[in-house]
Amino acid sequence: MLDKPFCPRCCSLRAAVLSALVAAAALAATSTAVASTQRASGTPSKAALVHYLDTCLPARQAKPTVVLVHGAWADASSWSAEVATLQDAGYDVRAIANPLQDLTTDSEYVADYLKTIRGPIVLVGHSYGGAVVTNAAAGLRNVKALVYVDAAAPAPGETNGQLTGADSILTKETPAQLFYTTTYPGGPKGASELYLNEKVFVHNFASDLRRSKAGVLWASQRGASTAAFKTQSKAAAWKTIPSWYFISTGDQIITAPSELMMAHRAHSHIVLFGGGSHLTLISHPNAVTAVIASATCSLRS
Numbered sequence: 001m002l003d004k005p006f007c008p009r010c011c012s013l014r015a016a017v018l019s020a021l022v023a024a025a026a027l028a029a030t031s032t033a034v035a036s037t038q039r040a041s042g043t044p045s046k047a048a049l050v051h052y053l054d055t056c057l058p059a060r061q062a063k064p065t066v067v068l069v070h071g072a073w074a075d076a077s078s079w080s081a082e083v084a085t086l087q088d089a090g091y092d093v094r095a096i097a098n099p100l101q102d103l104t105t106d107s108e109y110v111a112d113y114l115k116t117i118r119g120p121i122v123l124v125g126h127s128y129g130g131a132v133v134t135n136a137a138a139g140l141r142n143v144k145a146l147v148y149v150d151a152a153a154p155a156p157g158e159t160n161g162q163l164t165g166a167d168s169i170l171t172k173e174t175p176a177q178l179f180y181t182t183t184y185p186g187g188p189k190g191a192s193e194l195y196l197n198e199k200v201f202v203h204n205f206a207s208d209l210r211r212s213k214a215g216v217l218w219a220s221q222r223g224a225s226t227a228a229f230k231t232q233s234k235a236a237a238w239k240t241i242p243s244w245y246f247i248s249t250g251d252q253i254i255t256a257p258s259e260l261m262m263a264h265r266a267h268s269h270i271v272l273f274g275g276g277s278h279l280t281l282i283s284h285p286n287a288v289t290a291v292i293a294s295a296t297c298s299l300r301s
Helices: 007-026 046-053 076-088 105-112 128-136 200-203 213-220 228-229 257-263 283-299
Strands: 034-039 066-071 093-096 121-127 143-151 179-182 195-196 243-249 269-273
Touching: 007 105, 034 213, 046 283, 066 128, 066 143, 066 228, 076 093, 076 283, 093 257, 105 228, 121 283, 128 143, 143 200, 143 257, 143 283, 195 200, 200 213, 243 257, 243 283, 257 269, 269 283
Parallel strands: 034 269, 066 093, 066 121, 121 143, 143 243, 243 269
Antiparallel strands: 179 195
16 A cells, blocks of 8 residues: 555554555545444554655645544644654644634634635544534545544534543543633633543543643643533534544543444444543544544555
8 A cells, every 4th residue: 555665664554554555545535434443452653653654645746634633622733753753754744722712613613724825635623623624624625534543523412511421431421520610802702611621631631641731731731611512513624525534442531432422323443542631632642643644644645
């Protein structure tokens, strides 16, 4: 499948993603492909990822732009490690600000941003950002692949809040146990802004990060409007655009069973990562980047 053989130091990546690429290529050929599932076996090094991303497409083919959309209680810096690897491989990559106010308006904001980009796009969403990209990509012909990272992928009529899963901490605890709440001028009418309590953030949201690191992320989290979780999805771009789904089995915010349900109905190529948390994109960025690479390299012309 590749123009160039892997170098010895890149063998770990070959084992981790070559089978994914076979499935990805088949998936890209049809929107009615049956979902396939694999377990992540080993995590490639950054050097292996850079080499693979730099050589998996023919030299004559322009590389797609990779657009990364963060989720609630986070910001674009969540993607810092993935951005660095993609840039080192020569990709135009954008980690953009998600307003976190209302699914409809957030999706329109991202869609307007995407319309400024020429050429093919690989669109990636984490957490609530998955719901945003599901709507933002609808009708945009240059979005060639969707990647969901521990994310929601709603169907029309569903809300993000309905998709966390029965065993999610967000389902099992009361709002008073989960959040502290503020109001703010200029936000959606009647909506409040939610911040995760420190205990929930450290022990459930960022459960596989060092406590000191999780504490810094908690202190710098962005609030999310209640409207973001209650607004019904209007579209489902995964019905027509090939998708990849990275699922951490240790996610306590959007649980693996819920994500598997969404991934199967989207006919996604599924990668199960053993352990992790809702912030595996920070704790294990190479594993996440490997799935982005699978989607990106499937665009081989």
